[in-house]
Amino acid sequence: MAKLALIRSLSDIDIRLVRIFIVVTECGGFAASELELNIGRSTISKHISDLEARVGLKLCNRGPSGFSLTPEGEQVLAAARKLLSSIDGFQSEIDNIHTNLTGTLRIGLFDQSTTNPNAHIHKAIRSFDHVAPDVALEIALDPPSTLEARIADGTMDVAIVPVHRKSTLLAYTPLYTEHMTLYCGEGHLLFDADPDASAADLDLSGHKYAGYAFNSPNMKAGQNLGLKRAARVQEEEALFLLIQSGCYLGYLADHVARPLLRRGRLRPVAAAETSYASTFAAIVRKKPLPDRKTLEFLECLKAAHGNLAQ
Template structure:
């Protein structure tokens, strides 16, 4: 087999781009099963697409089977090349959009978990306005941890992100959105649920297991957390809620997120007058990014929601 047998055709068509997009999603999701939801196609269809791409390239891209999913060394090279190609395509689309008044293309946005219940709904209203102005705009939302959002905006995979403003990275622009209040909660199954407020001293609370965040926090927030008996952790707020609802842990949750359980009597706040903190949230974009009419329109609509 000659060296040219494992090259893509000189002219890439939509079918080749589609295969590369599927492969990119499979790698980022960590396997075929997880990619089903991301791609909204069946696992057999994903498997067929990856096999077709491997045949086209004459390369084994990934290992899959009972031992699990893993990307081969050559597969990693193809993945990185695919990122560059797809990013270049989006850059081209962005540049064309910049000289065209019609909104057409993609907005790739990363959002911290469990913010949909935030009462201000600034992001929701801005997305609605963007879609009303550009029916051809495709909005892609990724719910991922703040550090992954920051990294995604910096490397161009995301045009904009919404993160807790706990630090300022040099390569990002920050647009303040709002402050989120969090309070200390226990569930109705927990011994503290029935205890009178007057008896909820620091000494009493420190005797009970608590779940704390495994993601970055400000010094002030860490000080609140340090008063607790930390015996569990979670990478997101949903995990914290799971452990609180088990009846075995206490922990801090955003008030807007905990409302669904406090309204039903399934949770209560513990000493809300003194055990609370505020987390500022910001939208972030990459400094020096090329002009993007879709992103600019979204940011303009976001500013109007103040």
């Protein structure tokens, strides 16, 4: 007797699992897909197991011998690609039917985008509202790794993130830069140190350091200085709080630090050696091609940010 289908109707979660399954197969395994999906191997494995439970089939072999698809997995992969192609085609056709752009544009941002004088996202939103007044906006604030993962799996349309390690699944449009410096707060042992002292003279590795808990230019800069994190954060607001305590060194965007710097409550630490510039870029999926409203918003972002985005 033939088995009854376990999936009687598809949910958004099912479609997300299908997208992850496709990325894993294209990368050739769980380990290789960690960077592309920006999630850990154990989480990827659970997602694949969840999909196998949903379809009632073993989709892949994983173990010491490596990753490979089962015969059933090959068939499900082909069906999955057809499914996503149909969904994306349907969305594009509906979008093209409308003379005016409609639907919802899902935008992702990292912390403190509104206070960077080089960021003109608000201008892009204003321009977009003129050309697409019927499009609703959803804006989420998340760490860059989460935003990249959501763009890759199709649950977000466009995001603006600091460029660190580029994914082959995403297209990057540079928009603006952000200048970062290592700071300490009032009461820290280095607060009254010679501003011209070198990082070596200050023995930075002997002080507690607060940094982001995800891969980012911030993490790389701290590692280059030999700093070991004594506190991990997800948002710049939490990082700011730890630095203000006077107990931790940490990186802040100069535009974020400026108000307290003027009031004498923050000090840069070996700025000539610790400072760096980070480029922020708009990211979208390469395949399938973004829909009309996403491409229109991308053009608004490029126009708002001028030369760097050209």
